[in-house]
Amino acid sequence: MHGPFDLEALRAEFPAAQRMLYLDTAHQAPLATSIRAALHRFYDEGHASAGPKPVWLQRVEAVRARLAAFIGAAPEEIAFTKNTSEGLNIAANAIPFVSGDNVLMVHGDHPNNAYAFLNLRRKGVETRFVPLTAGTADIGTFAPHVDARTRAISISHVTFHAGHRFDVEALGRFCRDRGLLLVVDAMQSVGVLPIDVKRMGAAFVAAGCHKGLLVPQGMGFLYVDAALQGLEPAYLAAASLAEPPADFIARPDRMELRHGAGRFEIGNFNLPDLHALSAALDLIERVGVGNIERHVLALGDRLIAALDRLGIRLVGPRDRAQRAHIYVLDLPGEGWLNYLTASDVRVSPERDGIRISFGLFNTAADVDRLVEILARRIAMPERALAAG
Ligand SMILES: Cc1ncc(COP(=O)(O)O)c(C=O)c1O
Known part of the structure; x- marks a missing residue:
């Protein structure tokens, strides 16, 4: 158990979050077993x-x-x-x-x-x-x-x-x-x-x-x-x-x-x-909604720090008091969405880029995995990028 609730046990309740990198609670939550x-x-x-x-x-x-x-x-x-x-x-x-x-x-x-x-x-x-x-x-x-x-x-x-x-x-x-x-x-x-x-x-x-x-x-x-x-x-x-x-x-x-x-x-x-x-x-x-808030904000902190390292602009607010679980990345165009979908990452396209949204079942490892996937495409040679 890490932090104020047992995240591993909780995550086990959401099989969809184990099958893919599910970062789309702002669209729809995956169904929990209970x-x-x-x-x-x-x-x-x-x-x-x-x-x-x-x-x-x-x-x-x-x-x-x-x-x-x-x-x-x-x-x-x-x-x-x-x-x-x-x-x-x-x-x-x-x-x-x-x-x-x-x-x-x-x-x-x-x-x-x-x-x-x-x-x-x-x-x-x-x-x-x-x-x-x-x-x-x-x-x-x-x-x-x-x-x-x-x-x-x-x-x-x-x-x-x-x-x-x-x-x-x-x-x-x-x-x-x-x-x-x-x-x-x-x-x-x-x-x-x-x-x-x-x-x-x-x-x-x-x-x-x-x-x-x-x-x-x-x-x-x-x-x-x-x-x-x-x-x-x-x-x-x-x-x-x-x-x-x-x-x-x-x-x-x-x-x-x-x-x-x-x-x-x-x-x-x-x-x-x-x-x-x-x-x-x-x-x-059982988890406590105050803990959910703290959890998604901490995931947001981790994501923002990584975006800064990668040079990806966050479209919405950075200030903790002005954000919650939704983070839009300035990654326009269909190329990014197709790439993330092909990488088994569930996100939503938004008017200004790609929307990542956290749920109570997401982990720091999810953020790290996303960052790794983003970094891989950024490192791709131009020709591979043009191919999709
Ligand atoms: C802020 C906000 N308001 C309203 C809606 C529409 O919701 P519903 O389908 O429950 O009417 C959505 C759906 O994504 C939403 O994000």
């Missing part, structure tokens, strides 16, 4: 008896409570969604914007965050894209763009395209002082960095569960601050109501909404993923 077992248990129940649905639903509430505690929320502040984008769309449509209002975003942030708000153009709401200041986004980035009609700021906690980590807590204080709502896209940070939604002062936090939260695609969550009263959901189903009709006949006269985030839920849940999430939280909490 999480696959939770899925199998669920499928076995369905296979054997079409499931004890009341038990499944009790488990949904148990996972809701655990996830809420994991991010510092109350259970009634969590709605389960399909993914981050659905959560952001719910938030965009729940904020009581009126024509002439505006919302601020960082230029180049995730397109689905932007589209959720751009879709409000038909209601006369303007989405303003502000440029980064000195490579980051902070209060100074937004302050000059806030006016009397600004209602909200929507921002990623960690950006997918260069790994900036924004100080959302400072931004939350700024929003509170100005009477703005803060919407946080935590897709890249949840399960990697400790999250405390109350310290963030966020009105909404949306994320999917298939990256840091380690479950297969198809499930997300939305935190909705309980202090926000009277939010109207754009979609409605019996599940959104305080008193769903017991006889399953719609009652136009009894449409009081459920208290809390539950009003944004509209039907059956992704039950397989909810079972997977329970096992994922077991795994993550």
Whole structure:
């Protein structure tokens, strides 16, 4: 055992990370054995008896409570969604914007965050894209763009395209002082960095569960601050109501909404993923999310030092406070991606180069192996490089 958790035992849970050099958690986490077992248990129940649905639903509430505690929320502040984008769309449509209002975003942030708000153009709401200041986004980035009609700021906690980590807590204080709502896209940070939604002062936090939260695609969550009263959901189903009709006949006269985030839920849940999430939280909490953060930052330190030696530019932030697990290397063109793929390295192409992203199962040896592979191509004669 090295460091605060048993990395070797943990890594054994992720066979994909042993078969290849897996540096792509920002795209998708490989499935852990214990999480696959939770899925199998669920499928076995369905296979054997079409499931004890009341038990499944009790488990949904148990996972809701655990996830809420994991991010510092109350259970009634969590709605389960399909993914981050659905959560952001719910938030965009729940904020009581009126024509002439505006919302601020960082230029180049995730397109689905932007589209959720751009879709409000038909209601006369303007989405303003502000440029980064000195490579980051902070209060100074937004302050000059806030006016009397600004209602909200929507921002990623960690950006997918260069790994900036924004100080959302400072931004939350700024929003509170100005009477703005803060919407946080935590897709890249949840399960990697400790999250405390109350310290963030966020009105909404949306994320999917298939990256840091380690479950297969198809499930997300939305935190909705309980202090926000009277939010109207754009979609409605019996599940959104305080008193769903017991006889399953719609009652136009009894449409009081459920208290809390539950009003944004509209039907059956992704039950397989909810079972997977329970096992994922077991795994993550066994390691400790603070340890995961320290671990990926240490891997980042090692990577940055090696990039400096190799003369490869890091596209995103170098400062520890401004980064997390995502590192984009200024290695443009398809040649590098093809070379890394042929070398059994799983990474993602990004707009400014090659994106490396660490998960809790990655090791210092993974970084060293990557560096060795990069160095080998740098040392190749021009002719070999041209050949691919
Ligand atoms: C920061 C960020 N936001 C949103 C998304 C979209 O996520 P989803 O597919 O859960 O809607 C991603 C996906 O990569 C992301 O990195």
